[in-house]
Amino acid sequence: MLSEAPQSSLLMAYEYPHYIKYMGSKSKIMDFVINGINQVYAGGTILDLFAGSASLAGALRSQVPVHSNDIQEYSAVLAQAYLTAYKGKNVPTADELVQKAERIAKKHLHLITDDFQYKDIESLQHFNDVEESNRKLIELDFNHDYHLFTKNYAGTWWTALQCIWIDAFREVADEYKGKPVYPVILTSLMYAMAYTSQGTGHYAQYRDAKNIKSMKDIMIYRRRDLTHYFVRKYNDALIDIPATKTNQKHITTSLDFVDCLKSFVGGTVYADPPYCFVHYSRFYHAIETLVKYDYPELQIKGGKLVKGRYREGRHQSPFCIRTKVSKAFRDMFEGVKSTKSNLVLSYSKNGMIDMDTVEALAVEVFGKDYTLDMVSTDYKHMTLGRQGDRHRDVEECLVLAKHK
Template sequence: MITDKINLKVKSNKISPPPPIIKYMGSKRELLKFVIDGIRSVHNGELICDLFAGSGVIGATLKDDARIWSNDIQEYSEILSKTYLSPINQNKFQGILQQITYIAEEHVKSIKTNLSSFRFIYKSGITLSEFQELEKSQQALINHNFDGQDFHLFTKYYSGTYWSFEQCVWIDAYRKAADFYAKETIYPLIISALMHAMAYNAQSTGHFAQYRDANKASSMMDILIYRRKNIQPYFEKKFSELLNYSSIHDKEHVFTSLDYMECLEQIPDGSLVYADPPYNFVHYSRFYHAFETLVKYDYPEIAHKGRYRNERHQSPFCQSANVENAFKNLFTITSQKKLKLVLSYSNTGMINLQKVKEIAENSTNYYDIYEKEKNYTHSTMGRAKDKSRNVNEILVFVVPK
């Protein structure tokens, strides 16, 4: 039976969002109270599964409410959630930033010694033609043989693209430092701080679908702002902030990087699921491939101008031919496992709300299905014609009677 419940009974008004880490398309940070109030209105102490965790902000905000199962098929998302939710004894890691800095600085010295013939300087008064040539010469490092040099992935793959050679050397250096702590609970914080530095030093628009070219003097000057930034202060400030945010706790939160159906099969029956699938044709694996490569650090095969990973996840929620079946599978397993489901969707989604509710009605037994809407301004993160748009964010509740 479909009902139209509007008034949500909220058990707590406390909203404590975690520190932001990356610029994330579709982030619920601006809608946090709306979403958290919705989840809390149907929560009765059971495990909460954040099925498409993304930036990890929902699970982090609910970390004191319940045990969280954070899932996303992208591995960088698991790192973000672990940063927010892992128990960390700050006293154990006193002075660690100095150790990380030392390891990174030693790597920078090593790679610059081994690549001493390469000098890429954005001098004062640089002309457009000089700038273009400087960018191309860095991009050509993709063909350079780095045999014998460890941790050179970003220097080889991305110099002169989203980041400069200098920035890429430091990205590789901090990634090497992170590996020294790969088995420690502090590891996700190091990677997350590095993702933050990458996001705020990149000359792209907040994601990595494509880097910008300097076709005229004005675009060159804009790109130069980012080319002259330094990775190090961004990393250090965010790492310190994340370490101060962390705490010791006894909740056994769970972290997985699974397909949504695999995750739903594994979570306990009767859990509460918050699902925030992609709303349109945009595949997050294209927009955030650089973060995935940072985490995996696997020197992948890459393609196209954006230098995307050849192996990238393609979500059925982004495909017109598969989206209805994806929702059917979601609602069917919800019913089979007696889960509670709170679904985030939009009036600009691949299919309309009425169709979503129709699929839910046909795929569940003995469930109430209702929704709540909120108008807000959504950032398109860099589109030239519509940098923001007014949309309706919709929470669809699918809960046992």
């Protein structure tokens, strides 16, 4: 049984702002996770090996050095917003950022003709005609920079108008690249995108209006003002981030987990690998593209553009592939052991492999050099509409490995 962490423990779960909707986020059980870390933590850096939405970085904040890693680059930006962002001098206000974005957006509003307008909708057919007009912007050649979302995603999760604003804010963000507030601008934009998106919280596939009920629901998001959500989150973030640079030596990387462990000098590793067959790169490709802003080739199947408009060459995690998951666990355990680090592994009893197999692999790899323990708790796991049931009961397990 997991004992209470010592009263003198350095680590506790700080409150932190949430920037995106994220499947499998551990925010609901952060106290449980950090209590597990407290059982093995013996000083040094804490490596969050599969950081995802960087909730652990948010919870730990300035308490200890954190190395936040995930092969998806959006995760590093989220971690930087929690760990290394600060106000500094001449931090822009939300109004200043909106004014700059507005000057850019106004140059391109001529694209929004009556065919693109979500007003005075008379029927389901009328609505879907407007949707299709928005989507046809992908066929247009643009003669200005920062048009990626307007071209690729109009009429999908966002309207053409919302995409013009996304591109405008992204251009404004780059004016502050290298500044301590840069990740906060980007993550506030991620937030605005999440809460104006007509999807269920991820970007695997956008919804089609198949009846009046679904049309009315989609229309709610089509009419949302992206700037409103950006301003709200950015102002909240400015209250949250410190005025000056932190003294902690935080690190953010976007590495494969094996390569990250090779570069880790040792401490405590927190590992929360994906545990189902779906790849997170599919669900969050849109914010990965926002961060990279690299005008990617979009996936084609059968000569047609894939509805989800996914990036070509998305990362495929071995933890999501049944024939590779056992080796992935072995590689991870061996990587931890090679640095003589302690480990806290989060995994589900509903995962790709059973906990008995995970335990057996841990015992085999860590051997007599480590003490091993396993604890569990029950919580509601957010699926964000992936399987129809919005929440499922999941028994989360922590495997604790402490170097002797």
